[in-house]
Amino acid sequence: MEKEEYPYLSKVSSPADVKAMDADQLSGLVADIRKALLLKLSRHGGHVGPNLGMVEATIALHRVFNSPADKLVWDVSHQSYTHKMLTGRALAFMSPEHYDDVTGYTCPWENEHDLFEIGHTSTSVALATGLAKARDLAGGHNNVIAIIGDGSLSGGEAYEGLNMAAELGTNIIIVVNDNEMSIAENHGGYINNLNLLRATQGKAECNMFKAMGFDYLYVEQGNDIAALTAAFQQVKDTPKPTVVHIHTLKGKGYEPAEQRKEEFHWHMPWNLATGRSDDDGDSENYSDITASFLLGAMKRDPKLVAISAAVPTMMGFTPERRAEAGKQYVDVGIAEAEAVAMSSGLAKAGAHPVFCTASSFFQRTYDQLSQDVCINRSPATFIVAAGTVLGMNDVTHLGFFDIPLISNIPNMVYLAPTTVEEYLAMLQWSINQNKDPVAIKLPGGPVRHSQGKVQTDYSRLNQYEATRRGSRVALLGLGTFHHLATEVADALKQQLGVEATVVNPRYITGLDTAMLDSLKAGHQVVVTIEDGQLDGGFGEKIARYYGPTAVRVLNYGLKKEFVDRYDYAAMLSDSRLTAPQITADVVSLLNE
């Protein structure tokens, strides 16, 4: 790649440098930033639209406020790249060899201007209320500013945060970055009010923010540094909770991103000139498989409803497929708690809801899964996507925790398919049954296929499947890692001549005590392998069951720790999640 020139951005090493620029220099800076964003993101992948839309507002914030004395909290922080550039990290955007010097989110370990590691939406105002209260207790006078998008306002935590911010009654400035989009289109009644406020240039009497007690200011030109600077100057040091509602353009400055906002919210590397991916992306994946299956099933079952919480493509629901599903598709906005509770209501009333989101976002629904669904035994279906060490590797999006989170809730049936055929059979069974809440954990890694026929009826709960019957060693390979169990069995056969038993447990939430008891005869070692954290996981249940017996148990899975941007191969090897390592451990234990 040829070396790019960034005459203005290269001179910025701190917000002070931005404050010193005149209008012409600022125009140059804006151009440099957009160029750096587009080059890095098109080569590297990342959040495109949110960052392009917030270039001017970020510059204006850093011209008016004095970070880090004034506290900026970036909601979900996928719009924080300009902030990173202006706070000493421009090189990580200008120079390809430094691209990975920074994370894709704000990161306090990286820079003093980043206050929190943030990757889930709707948290900024709540976090900011703590900063404001701490300031007030200490008698400080800094500004506290939370920047939150219109899409993120749909989350309950945002609303709870706004309520407290209003009640605190002191300086807290909420910048509502309204680009008329969530990840996909917006959903939720509050959007009516944002539409009204934009249409009236902020003058409508009916104003959700004023209703809560906020002072309110509207900025139509949300991509104009002068207009933004004037507004921020006006509210700086205000003694009152204040909302500055700015109207920005998502994807600003890059035609394909302005036109195709959903596609360019986040993008894998693409061809900057054509605005298209060179990779045609038609390799087999669980998102497309899920959507195709559900669309087919919907035609046969008018009570089937697919539910998304603002990440429709997680379940393969492209705009075309959403249109095809019609009223059998619901997007609740970024509101996972609503999605789960609504699923309970649908199931109770005889409909067949299927809610799919990422493992990491199911973390927002524990109480709804427990109280709204499982206590009520509502037969809803939940598809847990990206719940795998082979998935997202940002610390805020890890897929290691869904087994401890979901499988320990009474009444839940949590299933771990090993192949696409098994997955679809489980999904079809779950939709058809009306007895149990069911969650299904999508396998990670390449899509695998069953060789023979798969079972269609999963109503006899907790019945594991022995895929090979042997002796001395039993290998329970759950979901993603069933193939590892088979590979270890092959290696044991080769190395020791031991014919190991291999089991597909299928049910994460319960023990097949008949099978576990039968294994006591003739098996000295039972091995569990799971795609998730060991603590609170599946393997520990097996270890507890065999605790009072002579059977030795080895559990494989992930350590309890937050890791960021890990290397996949290194992570598997550090966790001893490879066939040679497991085989070696088993051999060593057999030789004891």
Place this chain on the structure above:
Amino acid sequence: MEKEEYPYLSKVSSPADVKAMDADQLSGLVADIRKALLLKLSRHGGHVGPNLGMVEATIALHRVFNSPADKLVWDVSHQSYTHKMLTGRALAFMSPEHYDDVTGYTCPWENEHDLFEIGHTSTSVALATGLAKARDLAGGHNNVIAIIGDGSLSGGEAYEGLNMAAELGTNIIIVVNDNEMSIAENHGGYINNLNLLRATQGKAECNMFKAMGFDYLYVEQGNDIAALTAAFQQVKDTPKPTVVHIHTLKGKGYEPAEQRKEEFHWHMPWNLATGRSDDDGDSENYSDITASFLLGAMKRDPKLVAISAAVPTMMGFTPERRAEAGKQYVDVGIAEAEAVAMSSGLAKAGAHPVFCTASSFFQRTYDQLSQDVCINRSPATFIVAAGTVLGMNDVTHLGFFDIPLISNIPNMVYLAPTTVEEYLAMLQWSINQNKDPVAIKLPGGPVRHSQGKVQTDYSRLNQYEATRRGSRVALLGLGTFHHLATEVADALKQQLGVEATVVNPRYITGLDTAMLDSLKAGHQVVVTIEDGQLDGGFGEKIARYYGPTAVRVLNYGLKKEFVDRYDYAAMLSDSRLTAPQITADVVSLLNE
């Protein structure tokens, strides 16, 4: 007790009977219901104010709508007793020997007019969106009605539900029962709008419900059957999402409850004539101990902030103590997510937040504990109250799940004190340190005291304390049940002459591998005893650790199941959580 007469209520066996009554009969019915409520509640305990305030509205709802064809969803359902009386369950309120025929919450296993088991707030609208969507898919025409209190509107799930209800665009009626109170006083910016709407008889242009797209109707006389009936008639069969905002009087009809609304939100049995408890209630308890300690500590530490989420007395913060704490006390409303995220912000800014709520309500904060607090290593303190089998025994308020929920989050330090002295030492240490997020699980049962000095520094994580050193058997008694470990050790000594090792693990979140390794020498059996569910709990981690070794492990705790209104002794015995049962198991294993 003499037999009471209920001339009107005794004639009601279904809503049809209520529909058939004339105005005079309805007056008689209202009087009967209030009498029955007061007699039962004063003898039995329960939710007083919420039920007294909703007598007329419930009658009006059942006169206008046709339950169960029309669907009534009662938020948190602690106002549902009149509904129970009108739907065939009056005897459970009129006749003392039948008091326990019904639960304290709506219960679908009890009656077809109850759609969900509900005990956590802010869920009704979200559940109702599912009922409405299912109706629309099936082409039905019934009304869907969610009844929600002003206090419950502070919860994020309520807001998310309202957003979807507004977007669905079809019949859904939200009855906002505004009694100007949460459990204690209300908190949150939205209260400004409810105040404005009441002050203007619903006429203010700035209206949070209209902002979301709801039709809106205000009823000032929320305890007048005629006014309520007219309003409900007006909205019945509406094709649009509609809010009916009714102004009711919490505690209506019983002077002490009208005057002392917080005290009479929920009440233990009391003397109806005096309005006071005969029991002076000054036995030692962790709520008072916590409040006294924190108030003392606040005087020395101006950065200390006690945070409640609408249950201040859970941490002993009576109105007097709240006044004493002044700005060092914050109530966020029923908004646990905000409480946890705010704690993270406070801790990051150098303050010392302490948030206390019930184990069951921490279930609403998993994502905030994980993302806002633990990924960010914010040194906030969380006190987990009622996290014990010896606490609340309603299915919606069980305290069995906090160990699986909280202890499996990386970076969290979850402590289990065994005595009040140990608890206060841990609390003081946590407040003073600035390194780790800390949660403390309050012990259940009678308050116990340490004999000797307790450790003051807990910064060396995961260091267990051996309280007796012996051999053959090691008993790890966590928190509440440390005394059981000691009792088992005594019994083993007596029965077998075995001097067992007894350990106070103190740290739920990590293993003292040095101690666990040392126990391998000379110990054949390791026993864990914990006050929580076995699945995902502490004992399973010990079982996993010893899995590959010859050490036998026995785990004691609670089964993974939802149980309702259990008998404490039977529950302990069914779980083998008694010293004789554990001793017998150990003896049997030693004799194998």
